[in-house]
Amino acid sequence: MEMLIIARFSKVSYEEWLAAFEADGEMRSKFMKNDVVGKVNDHTAVIKTTIFDQEAMEEAMAIRMPELVEQMGIEHEMFVLTPAG
Secondary structure, three states, X not given: OEEEEEEEEOOOOHHHXXXXXXXXXXXXXXXXXXXXXXXXXXXXXXEEEEEOOXXXXXXXXXXXXXXXXXXXXXXXXXXXXXOOO
8 A cells, every 4th residue: 555644743853753764664664665755844754655564554653653752742644645547
């Protein structure tokens, strides 16, 4: 499943968020691949990715997200992408 994720983080900069995102690469590799990230502004990023195990993603995020919310003030909006016809 192709997804677009908007990540907003109120307590850290884009560069700090990106360092944490990259540090979580091994964890993410268990459920997503082909990540492409972009800076929108100092407190917002976009991520385009392929989710290949949604259940594993939900399990990992149930553990990791509370920590990220506390440390970074992070919020995600997630959108499923489909090919235009």
